[in-house]
Amino acid sequence: MGLAGLRIVLVEPAGPINVGSIARAMKNFGLQQLVLVNPQCDRLSVEALRMAVHAKEILESAVIVATLPEALQGCVRAVATTARVRDWEAPLENPRTALPWLIEQPTQPAALIFGREDRGLSNEELNYAQRFIRIPTSESYASLNLATAVAICCYELAQYAESPEIQTPQETELAPLELVESYYQQLESLLLNIGYLYPHTAASRMEKFRQIYNRTHLQTKEVTMLLGILRQVEWALKTPRKDEKL
Template sequence: MNETALTRVRIVLVEPAGPLNVGSVARVMKNMSLNQLFLVKPHCDRLGEEARLMAVHGIDVLEKSQVVDTIPQALQGCHRIIATTGRSLSLPTHLETPRNALPWLLTDDLNTALIFGPEDRGLNNEELSYAQRFVCIPANSDYSSLNLAQAVAVCSYELYQVAQNPLENTSNPSFDPAAFEALEGYYQHLEAVLLKIGYLYPHTAKARLEKFRRLYNKANLTTEEVALLRGILRQVDWACQDFSSKNK
């Protein structure tokens, strides 16, 4: 494993508000050989004077950064996704330390992403549901909240250390994890079918689907497995249509 693995990791900032933070993130990314920065609906000028001042020699990371409207757009093409959180989740989700979880992003030569939430609130449950694993940075319980740029710095450092250490290659060429867009297509299909058969109702669909996302994200589905699940949904669709036609 080496620094080339770091080039496949996306740092995704959701609705960043401070240009100084964005510039500082670009700088530490440059320090740690990370170069893919995605900004979801930023509330600041990523190329303005304040951001450039803090970026120092990481200005090229700022200039190459991509601005998108939604988290799914930032995650297109990714196979492994980790979200960061600084709070106790209402979800029954296991929180890991950066040191334990982040090496997972650097194995198997896959495109991966690490998501950070807005400075004022962090990621909400809906935003967290796009990730397969969750990281919380251990800190003093009297004051555990880290600045956005500081959180990115801690995680970037851990990624860089993994890339530098001569660890045994843990890649598995036969493993073909499903891409983010394949999973999203399945979740949309699942919602449509479950609404059709009356398992879901429009007013509860969102909350129920978050639970299904957590279930499947923990399974780390392969491309073949997603295709199998989509096949089941297509058969249910066909059976519903056949039943309706026979009862007209």
């Protein structure tokens, strides 16, 4: 699968010229899968098709979805891009360091997520990724055009994919992101139920849990075990103890 199986995910892109330019850059470097989350422009407009030049088929085959979780369906690895320094423990990495991780195991679907042209990704959207990159730019003008950012990342991925020194790690069955997300949702529900979380602070506290688990790169069997623990705890909370008076 490799580069051909890597999804470029654009969240609410607003500029058809950007979308067309991104399709062209993807084809330049051997990427084929484009996913648009709630796009704010027509990917098949005259402007987009003109900028795509000989990559029109990427625009035509692009998948349109309503939400980011839908875009990540089936993926086991996801890297998100951000230009802002955020107050959390997850580090912002250089693309050259982090992006190879997406294609180290080429048989496993992965995604590279880009945010809106004007404000990037929200904190909630960043929660769906496991690693985060920031493209280093000059302090005098740090803001990058969306299509330029995608092109830089595609170039870095292609350089790694073509390197003769690549050693593919032993395959591990990483858990699909939707399975991990279901665990987070059930964990949050349980922690609210027992009073460990409060509704007004649940989102920020859950971000910490996500960061802890995302660093471990959970496998399917591990998530299944964690879900089993949650189910057992929920059962225990609902079941009176034998020595408890009814």
